[in-house]
Amino acid sequence: MAVSANRLELLQIADAVAREKVIDRKIVLAAMEDAIQKAARSRYGSETEVRAEINPKTGEIRLQRLLEVVEAFENPATQIPIADARLRNPDAQVGDWIGEPLPPMDFGRIAAQSAKQVIVQKVREAERDRQFDEFKERVGEIVNGTVKRIEYGNVIVDLGRGEAIIRRDELIPREAFRNADRVRAYVYDVRREQRGPQIFLSRTHPQFMAKLFAQEVPEIYDGIIEVKSVARDPGSRAKIAVISRDSSIDPVGACVGMRGSRVQAVVQELQGEKIDIIPWSNDPATFIVNALQPAEVSKVVLDEDAGRIEVVVPDDQLSLAIGRRGQNVRLASQLTGWDIDIMTEAEESERRQKEFAERTQLFMDSLDVDEVVAQLLATEGFSNVEEIAYVGLDEIARIEGFDEETAEEIQNRANDHLARLEAEQDAERKALGVEDALHDVDGVTTAMMVAFGKEGVKTVEDLAGCATDDLVGWTERKNGEVEKNAGILDGFELSRAEAEAIVMAARVAAGWIEAPVEVEDEAETEAEEGEAERVDG
Numbered sequence: 001m002a003v004s005a006n007r008l009e010l011l012q013i014a015d016a017v018a019r020e021k022v023i024d025r026k027i028v029l030a031a032m033e034d035a036i037q038k039a040a041r042s043r044y045g046s047e048t049e050v051r052a053e054i055n056p057k058t059g060e061i062r063l064q065r066l067l068e069v070v071e072a073f074e075n076p077a078t079q080i081p082i083a084d085a086r087l088r089n090p091d092a093q094v095g096d097w098i099g100e101p102l103p104p105m106d107f108g109r110i111a112a113q114s115a116k117q118v119i120v121q122k123v124r125e126a127e128r129d130r131q132f133d134e135f136k137e138r139v140g141e142i143v144n145g146t147v148k149r150i151e152y153g154n155v156i157v158d159l160g161r162g163e164a165i166i167r168r169d170e171l172i173p174r175e176a177f178r179n180a181d182r183v184r185a186y187v188y189d190v191r192r193e194q195r196g197p198q199i200f201l202s203r204t205h206p207q208f209m210a211k212l213f214a215q216e217v218p219e220i221y222d223g224i225i226e227v228k229s230v231a232r233d234p235g236s237r238a239k240i241a242v243i244s245r246d247s248s249i250d251p252v253g254a255c256v257g258m259r260g261s262r263v264q265a266v267v268q269e270l271q272g273e274k275i276d277i278i279p280w281s282n283d284p285a286t287f288i289v290n291a292l293q294p295a296e297v298s299k300v301v302l303d304e305d306a307g308r309i310e311v312v313v314p315d316d317q318l319s320l321a322i323g324r325r326g327q328n329v330r331l332a333s334q335l336t337g338w339d340i341d342i343m344t345e346a347e348e349s350e351r352r353q354k355e356f357a358e359r360t361q362l363f364m365d366s367l368d369v370d371e372v373v374a375q376l377l378a379t380e381g382f383s384n385v386e387e388i389a390y391v392g393l394d395e396i397a398r399i400e401g402f403d404e405e406t407a408e409e410i411q412n413r414a415n416d417h418l419a420r421l422e423a424e425q426d427a428e429r430k431a432l433g434v435e436d437a438l439h440d441v442d443g444v445t446t447a448m449m450v451a452f453g454k455e456g457v458k459t460v461e462d463l464a465g466c467a468t469d470d471l472v473g474w475t476e477r478k479n480g481e482v483e484k485n486a487g488i489l490d491g492f493e494l495s496r497a498e499a500e501a502i503v504m505a506a507r508v509a510a511g512w513i514e515a516p517v518e519v520e521d522e523a524e525t526e527a528e529e530g531e532a533e534r535v536d537g
Contacts, residue, residue: 011059023126029054031122036061038118040102047078051099063102069094131162132197135190142211143201147181157183157201164199172203172271173235184269186211203270206230209238212269216262217255219244225251228280231334237323238273239291239331241280252277276331284309284338291332295321298345307475308339315344339475359383367413376401377410389414425450434458441509443502448489455488463506471499 014032018025036052040063044050049066067080069092085092092098145157145164153168155177166185177183185201186208202208210227219225225244232238244251255277256263263275281287285300288309299312313321321342322329333340343351356378363374366385376399382388388396389411396407425446432453437460438444444463457463472494473487489499508515 011056017123023123023130026056027126028119028123029056031119031126034122035118036063044102049078049097050102064099065102066097066099069096069098128192128196131199132190132192135159135162135164135187135197135199139187139190140207140211141187142184142208142215143187144182144184145201147177147179147183149179150177155183157185159199162197162199164201166201166203170200170202170204172273175203175235175271204232204234206232206238209240209266209270209275212266213240213255213262216265217257219249219251219254224249225254229335229337231331232273233327233331235271235273237276237327237331238270239276239278239335241278241287241291241335243280252279278335284336288332288336288338288340291335292321292328292340295328297321299348307337308341310341310343310348312343312345312348315346318342318344363388366417367410369410369413373410385414385417389418422446429453432458435460437509438463441502442505443498448492451488451492457488460506460510463503464510464512466503466506468496468500468503471502472496 014025014028017023017028033052033054036054037050040050040052041048044065049068051064051066053062053064054060055062067085068078069082069085070079071082071094073079073081080098082092082094085096085098088098089096143159143164145159148156148158148163150156153171155166155171157164157166164185164187166183170185171177183203185203186205187199188202188205188207189200191198191200207230209232210230213227214220217225220227220242224246225242228241228243230238230240240255242251242255244254254262263277267273267275276293278287278290278293281290284302288300288311289297292311292313295313295317297311297313297317301310301312303309311321320328323331329340329342356375359378359382360371360374362385363369363377363382364371367374367388377388380399382391391411393404393407393411396402396410397404399407402410429446429449429452432450434449434453435458438449438452438458439446441460441463452458452463457466466488469485469487471487471489473485473490475484487499504513507513
């Protein structure tokens with residue numbers, strides 16, 4: 001069958017648009033069909049249901065009017081009686097659609113313009129969908145592009161198949177681009193918006209550095225060396241923690257390269273940003289000591305419940321450990337995920353002496369003992385009266401200069417003090433209006449009830465409505481500084497898990513949730529059953 005010139009041109013146009021916009025040819029043909037249908041409706045009436053089909057091989061256009069099969073015939077433009085429909089198709093049923101061929105039509109100027117708008121719109125939507133799908137898969141990758149223009153400090157980048165933006169705050173400080181400059185950046189987000197997919201790039205993102213190292217260091221690309229974490233002060237300094245899965249390969253040396261060639265390639269791309277390459281360790285203390293390089297560390301004390309760590313450094317290493325404007329300790333904190341407190345050996349010694357004096361005074365006041373006895377208790381590591389009251393007598397009697405009678409007297413005084421304190425606290429919580437039922441919630445003490453009453457938590461329902469953060473507080477980072485927000489039970493040395501257990505127990509007591517059913521370990525149950533059978537036998 002011969003193909004006429006206009007049909008051939010139609011297919012050529014579809015092929016050209018599909019190639020230019022990098023979209024499927026079927027999508028272009030479907031857009032043309034929609035355009036023809038819209039033009040046909042303007043001629044035959046907007047209520048007419050028209051279907052257009054373009055043969056993808058010949059370019060032939062077929063127009064049909066669709067008529068709904070009905071029992072009660074009302075509108076000849078949209079309906080056909082079931083009797084007439086069965087003359088054309090014996091299997092026709094009410095609700096089916098019957099196609100009726102329409103003659104070919106010539107497009108007027110207005111119809112052609114309207115058809116063109118439909119095609120342009122459909123092709124643009126398909127192009128946007130293609131861009132979104134393509135770049136959504138590339139989130140987390142480095143892309144290369146050309147600077148197209150600068151708008152209010154934001155850099156618009158031509159990626160070939162789409163445009164992306166590097167916002168001003170995602171550029172390295174003092175970095176300047178001009179039109180037609182080549183640029184490398186990290187794809188950190190792709191969003192579908194009204195004006196099309198928006199591709200956001202970054203040169204300050206920590207993962208940009210990690211991906212640059214993966215390009216420069218084959219061992220990282222191959223998975224032999226893993227980048228565990230990255231912390232950056234863009235344009236100034238960065239720390240990157242690496243670990244090797246092969247004990248024969250030094251991860252730091254591999255990242256540095258021969259005469260520093262590998263790390264220098266990354267430094268040049270990041271406009272001279274100084275990079276500390278840190279060996280990662282599973283032990284938090286070791287990792288933090290490594291992260292604070294080049295400063296030397298004397299001692300570290302971890303508080304896992306609070307997520308904080310105290311680092312003691314020699315006096316002459318303090319400024320090096322903190323870094324200019326706190327940069328070194330801030331990056332080490334970001335790298336490790338721990339809040340780091342740095343103090344000198346002199347400050348730590350002074351603090352220890354202060355804590356010792358406070359504990360000594362506490363024991364003197366609470367137990368009515370002289371300074372020497374109080375100091376001996378503090379020296380043995382007792383930090384509060386509760387520990388003395390509940391520890392075994394032999395633990396106290398073992399202290400040099402103490403005997404069993406002395407230990408018993410000290411423990412009795414500790415119990416008497418706690419009983420007086422409990423009575424005072426109970427009277428105070430009653431005065432605050434805290435209900436007795438709170439005492440039945442697992443984990444809640446009288447001292448806690450006083451703290452609850454001062455904050456307006458007076459019933460089991462009030463406690464059930466609290467969050468864990470309300471009890472133990474929370475930390476948030478503002479302007480690079482960690483800010484601690486106090487909770488109701490601040491000072492009670494309560495872990496987040498313990499606080500969460502108290503809240504859940506209150507919700508059970510309030511009837512909001514059911515108590516979790518404790519399931520016995522199957523292995524233990526089977527062992528017990530087997531033991532019972534042997535005994536019976």
